[in-house]
Amino acid sequence: xxxxxxxxxxxxxxxxxxxxxxxxxxxxxxxxxxxxxxxxxxxxxxxxxxxxxxxxxxxxxxxxxxxxxxxxxxxxxxxxxxxxxxxxxxxxxxxxxxxxxxxxxxxxxxxxxxxxxxxx
Numbered sequence: 001x002x003x004x005x006x007x008x009x010x011x012x013x014x015x016x017x018x019x020x021x022x023x024x025x026x027x028x029x030x031x032x033x034x035x036x037x038x039x040x041x042x043x044x045x046x047x048x049x050x051x052x053x054x055x056x057x058x059x060x061x062x063x064x065x066x067x068x069x070x071x072x073x074x075x076x077x078x079x080x081x082x083x084x085x086x087x088x089x090x091x092x093x094x095x096x097x098x099x100x101x102x103x104x105x106x107x108x109x110x111x112x113x114x115x116x117x118x119x120x
Contacts, residue, residue, distance in 0.1 A: 008070060019076040020048055020068065028079055028086055032060065035100050037118070044118055045100065046077070050086055059091040062100065067113040081113065089113070
């Protein structure tokens with residue numbers, strides 16, 4: 001996250017449904033949930049819903065929070081990826097979530113977006 005003068009502390013309910021765009025302003029979806037690593041006390045991933053029409057045919061993606069930057073002024077997140085990268089990302093269905101505790105899976109997700117795993 002891009003930290004301005006101080007780190008923002010936000011409630012999960014204010015982040016849920018926030019828009020996610022890339023640097024070109026293209027809509028990449030909405031944040032549906034946050035995944036918290038209770039051992040470290042960190043938000044590990046934002047679950048991003050992308051694609052489909054009115055929620056039908058959309059897919060979910062775990063995006064490392066460190067791969068996004070908060071755009072406070074516009075109440076959204078900037079994710080410096082293009083739509084093709086997101087389409088090819090390891091995603092999952094609404095009724096078949098991955099094991100977020102699996103470090104091998106997590107390493108692959110972080111690698112796909114070019115960020116270091118939060119636990120390192």
